[in-house]
Amino acid sequence: MSGWIGKGGLRPGKVPGVSLLVGLGLVGATLGGGSTGPEHSGVTPEREAMPANGGGLAVDERISVLVDEVSEERLRFLVDRLAGFETRHTLSSTDDPERGIGAAREWMVEELESYSDRLEVELECFTIPPQGRITREAEICNVKAVLPGRSERRVYVSGHYDSIAQIPEDQEGEWGPYDNPAPGANDDASGTALTMELARVLSQSGLEFDATLVFIGFAGEEQGLFGARLHAEEASDQGRRIDAVFNNDVVGNTKGGNGIEDGSSVRVFSPGPQDSPARQLARYIRRHAGAYTPFHEVRLIAREDRFGRGGDHTPFNWHGFAAVRFTEPMEDYSRQHTVEDTPDGVDEGYLARNARVNVAGVGSLALAPAAPEVDDENGLPKLDRGETGYDARLRWERSPGAVAYRIFIREAWTPDWEHIVDVGDVDEWVFPDLSIDAHVFGVAAVGPDGQESLVAPYVRPPREAESVEVVE
Numbered sequence: 010m011s012g013w014i015g016k017g018g019l020r021p022g023k024v025p026g027v028s029l030l031v032g033l034g035l036v037g038a039t040l041g042g043g044s045t046g047p048e049h050s051g052v053t054p055e056r057e058a059m060p061a062n063g064g065g066l067a068v069d070e071r072i073s074v075l076v077d078e079v080s081e082e083r084l085r086f087l088v089d090r091l092a093g094f095e096t097r098h099t100l101s102s103t104d105d106p107e108r109g110i111g112a113a114r115e116w117m118v119e120e121l122e123s124y125s126d127r128l129e130v131e132l133e134c135f136t137i138p139p140q141g142r143i144t145r146e147a148e149i150c151n152v153k154a155v156l157p158g159r160s161e162r163r164v165y166v167s168g169h170y171d172s173i174a175q176i177p178e179d180q181e182g183e184w185g186p187y188d189n190p191a192p193g194a195n196d197d198a199s200g201t202a203l204t205m206e207l208a209r210v211l212s213q214s215g216l217e218f219d220a221t222l223v224f225i226g227f228a229g230e231e232q233g234l235f236g237a238r239l240h241a242e243e244a245s246d247q248g249r250r251i252d253a254v255f256n257n258d259v260v261g262n263t264k265g266g267n268g269i270e271d272g273s274s275v276r277v278f279s280p281g282p283q284d285s286p287a288r289q290l291a292r293y294i295r296r297h298a299g300a301y302t303p304f305h306e307v308r309l310i311a312r313e314d315r316f317g318r319g320g321d322h323t324p325f326n327w328h329g330f331a332a333v334r335f336t337e338p339m340e341d342y343s344r345q346h347t348v349e350d351t352p353d354g355v356d357e358g359y360l361a362r363n364a365r366v367n368v369a370g371v372g373s374l375a376l377a378p379a380a381p382e383v384d385d386e387n388g389l390p391k392l393d394r395g396e397t398g399y400d401a402r403l404r405w406e407r408s409p410g411a412v413a414y415r416i417f418i419r420e421a422w423t424p425d426w427e428h429i430v431d432v433g434d435v436d437e438w439v440f441p442d443l444s445i446d447a448h449v450f451g452v453a454a455v456g457p458d459g460q461e462s463l464v465a466p467y468v469r470p471p472r473e474a475e476s477v478e479v480v481e
């Protein structure tokens with residue numbers, strides 16, 4: 010084993026065999042060379058079947074309890090109640106006690122406050138002048154509940170609580186410009202209810218999390234992501250560390266407008282490039298769903314969002330934060346943004362399965378240590394060819410609270426991690442004769458109870474364009 014530990018550039022004299030790899034905790038296939046064949050020069054490495062996602066994760070009973078705590082009845086109640094305000098349009102009434110966005114957000118604050126004294130609940134309001142589809146000066150108020158953790162780094166769960174609907178032609182003139190019925194049950198009372206249910210489950214769990222959890226209902230989404238843009242920009246200006254945003258928008262319907270049903274999967278959208286913060290979060294979500302919610306398929310979509318559509322995860326990605334969007338696989342476009350987006354179009358069993366996928370990822374991430382730092386002070390990855398010039402040498406900064414580290418490897422033309430290697434409590438590792446060009450590497454920190462952090466990838470920034478001076 011010592012021959013594989015990279016301290017001082019130690020290097021075994023031959024390509025390691027399978028037994029050595031297994032002894033090192035490499036899950037599944039051989040790496041960097043086959044167990045048969047001659048010594049390394051010119052050997053085509055054998056590549057066996059890759060481990061399934063979820064391999065190598067220690068299942069934590071505390072997370073299983075959180076998954077079980079999600080309540081279909083609570084989700085049903087929340088969706089019905091939100092739709093019961095008749096409209097939550099961003100420019101609808103703010104002083105009617107029972108109808109419109111003002112009544113909805115006041116109720117959300119009271120509801121969240123009732124869950125736990127540990128939750129810090131507030132309305133976060135910004136006044137903005139008319140712009141884009143905001144046609145008059147307006148207050149954009151996000152509903153925010155914070156569950157403080159041991160550290161300042163933050164993990165978000167979000168949905169947008171505002172709604173919108175076209176006025177049916179036969180009802181034109183019956184309503185003020187923004188007061189027509191817009192129940193927005195699936196878009197996005199479903200995501201808002203999921204966010205509120207996670208606030209309840211996590212704040213009532215009695216667990217002390219390392220990360221600070223933020224549950225937020227955004228406003229102004231339907232006019233152009235205003236609430237999320239305001240919040241993400243302010244967080245960036247304040248230098249806050251946001252490790253993850255789980256944004257849920259349109260997550261409660263199982264029956265497509267074309268009649269095709271799918272109640273057993275959810276799509277997770279993340280923008281590239283392939284090792285962007287959002288893609289690392291997406292991989293983390295699927296890996297943990299594989300361990301805790303195997304009854305529900307997480308389909309990773311290598312796109313920012315659905316074609317021509319937008320969502321509140323995007324402003325966070327603009328500022329370099331890891332943010333993804335959850336959306337049902339079969340949408341019913343005939344009900345979206347109409348008075349037909351009513352609670353009967355939301356299946357609370359399906360919504361609960363999506364909430365369980367969320368809580369497995371959020372809970373795991375919040376209990377785990379922070380991801381290790383793998384870049385140097387110049388922002389360059391601490392990955393090189395080691396002393397031999399032909400190895401893969403990885404170095405990183407240890408994370409507070411971590412007791413071990415786990416290296417993730419994949420071929421450089423492959424979307425998800427293929428090999429996982431546990432390396433113990435070290436801050437450097439060498440893989441002899443493994444090409445740093447042909448593989449992508451990342452490292453996660455592991456906490457005392459086996460909780461795994463996000464993977465910090467070794468990524469070189471793209472080269473900047475350089476023009477050539479020419480003699481005129």
Ligand SMILES: [Zn+2]
Pocket residue numbers: 169196197230258259
């Ligand atoms: Zn929406």
